Amino acid sequence: MHPEHVNNQNLSAGLALCRDAKIQTPILCGAMYPCSNWQLVAAVSKAGGMGIVQPISLVYAHKTDFREGLRLIKAACDGKPIGMNVITEKSSNAYLERMRNWVDIALEEGVRFFVTSLGNPRWIVDRVRPLGGVVYHAVTERKWAEKAIKSGVSGLIAVNDRAGGHAGGRTPAQLIAELAPLGLPVVCAGGVGNEADYVLALQQGYAGVQMGTRFIATEQCQTHPDYKAAILRATADDIVLTDKISGVPVAIIRTPYIDKVGAKAGPVARLLLRNAKTKHYMRMFYSLQSLWKLKKTLHHGTGYKDFWQAGKSVAGITAVESAGAIVARFDNAAQAAFSAKS
Numbered sequence: 001m002h003p004e005h006v007n008n009q010n011l012s013a014g015l016a017l018c019r020d021a022k023i024q025t026p027i028l029c030g031a032m033y034p035c036s037n038w039q040l041v042a043a044v045s046k047a048g049g050m051g052i053v054q055p056i057s058l059v060y061a062h063k064t065d066f067r068e069g070l071r072l073i074k075a076a077c078d079g080k081p082i083g084m085n086v087i088t089e090k091s092s093n094a095y096l097e098r099m100r101n102w103v104d105i106a107l108e109e110g111v112r113f114f115v116t117s118l119g120n121p122r123w124i125v126d127r128v129r130p131l132g133g134v135v136y137h138a139v140t141e142r143k144w145a146e147k148a149i150k151s152g153v154s155g156l157i158a159v160n161d162r163a164g165g166h167a168g169g170r171t172p173a174q175l176i177a178e179l180a181p182l183g184l185p186v187v188c189a190g191g192v193g194n195e196a197d198y199v200l201a202l203q204q205g206y207a208g209v210q211m212g213t214r215f216i217a218t219e220q221c222q223t224h225p226d227y228k229a230a231i232l233r234a235t236a237d238d239i240v241l242t243d244k245i246s247g248v249p250v251a252i253i254r255t256p257y258i259d260k261v262g263a264k265a266g267p268v269a270r271l272l273l274r275n276a277k278t279k280h281y282m283r284m285f286y287s288l289q290s291l292w293k294l295k296k297t298l299h300h301g302t303g304y305k306d307f308w309q310a311g312k313s314v315a316g317i318t319a320v321e322s323a324g325a326i327v328a329r330f331d332n333a334a335q336a337a338f339s340a341k342s
Contacts, residue, residue: 016185017208020134020154021113022081024048025331026208027198028157029215029323030189031085031115032165032309034061038069040220040323042076047324048331052083052115052210055102062222066102070109084111088119100127107131115157115210122151136187140168142178155185157210163190164213164311167241167251176204193316195333202334213310218323227308230255234314242307253308 017026029036029044031054038058041051051073058069073082084106086099100123103114107128116124117138125135129152136155137148145156158175159168168175172188179186185207192198192209201209216223217231234253241249242258252258 015207017155017187020136020185021050021083023050025327026187026202027327027330028052028083028115028187028208028210030210030212031057032212032216033057035212035216035221035223036085037062037220037222038064038073039076039222040215040218041082042073043218043220043323044215044327045073045080045082046077047327048080049327050081050083050113051077052085053106053111054085055099067105067109070106070111074110081113082111083113083115086114086116086121086124088116088121088124103127107133116148116153117157120151121148121153125152136185138189139179141170141175142182145179145182149182149184153184155187155207156182157187157189158206160188160190162236162312164239164251164309164313167249167311172201172206173204176206180205190311191313193313194318195330197313197316198330199334199337202338211313213313214317214326215323216310217317217320218326219320220323228320230308231310231314231317232319234310236312236315239310239312239314250307250309251311253310253314255308258307 018024021028023045025048027044027049029041029049029051031052033054034057036052036054036057041053044051053070053073055066058064059066062069064072070082084103086103103124112128112131112133114124114128114133114135115138116135121135121137128135134155135153136157137151137153138157138159139145139148140159148156156179158172158179159166160170160172160175161168162172167190170178172191176186176188186205187208187210188201188204188206189210192201192211193214198209213231215221217228221228230253238254239251240254240258242252
């Protein structure tokens with residue numbers, strides 16, 4: 001998105017994300033486990049958007065040393081900017097120490113844009129800002145946004161009710177109405193699967209979009225073809241919520257297997273999830289189990305019993321394409337839509 005092409009107030013909002021991330025097109029490839037392989041991250045950044053590295057996916061699912069992975073990405077995207085996802089929830093001291101080490105490595109390798117989720121992002125802000133780093137924090141409603149702003153973040157990732165993974169409870173329109181008055185750039189996360197969705201998000205005043213499901217159905221994503229095919233077949237009505245992945249509702253594709261086993265946790269699990277003393281351990285059990293299962297989607301097809309995470313943007317996805325072609329097409333659609341109104 002070039003400044004000389006901007007002739008519309010809403011489109012110009014996208015320049016805030018482009019400025020902060022130092023990218024041409026305000027499109028982020030959201031961090032995904034296990035789908036954030038380094039080739040996908042690189043392809044989006046090379047095309048002018050920004051791929052967000054998910055360290056757990058890179059290191060454990062794709063068996064790539066973190067520093068080496070960052071260098072592979074930078075080489076493949078011709079040195080264009082990439083971002084990093086930092087899950088800030090303090091699940092354990094060992095996890096926190098590992099994440100701090102990854103952040104330090106990322107900074108050493110030139111990463112300056114960070115997307116945080118869960119917990120308080122203050123330590124990431126304090127670590128990266130002195131080196132010119134920028135932090136955008138994922139939120140589902142205004143109260144979490146206000147807390148993130150107090151921690152010093154520079155922007156917000158607004159996770160709406162159409163998102164894959166841990167979706168929010170508000171529509172894109174409701175979220176931008178809540179968050180825009182706070183004065184920071186707001187990125188739309190959820191429901192963007194085609195050019196029309198992208199243009200609409202910019203027209204609503206979003207500074208850009210973060211897409212996950214759309215980039216799973218790409219040539220560069222190394223997940224199993226059956227997962228991609230499921231995305232192409234699915235409609236928005238096929239997206240259901242399950243608490244069997246992490247103990248809190250996660251958006252997945254409804255399949256015959258899901259119909260058979262159900263999407264809801266059993267009565268014992270629900271009891272443990274409601275108890276203040278046991279819910280942490282139950283969520284940890286679900287998360288560890290799910291990390292193993294989700295990793296299997298890289299190699300197993302429909303014969304394997306998996307939960308396929310996806311958002312309602314499946315409604316706009318009709319083909320497996322190159323990630324770079326998607327970024328270019330979306331950017332061209334935005335330029336055409338807003339130029340026509342100028």
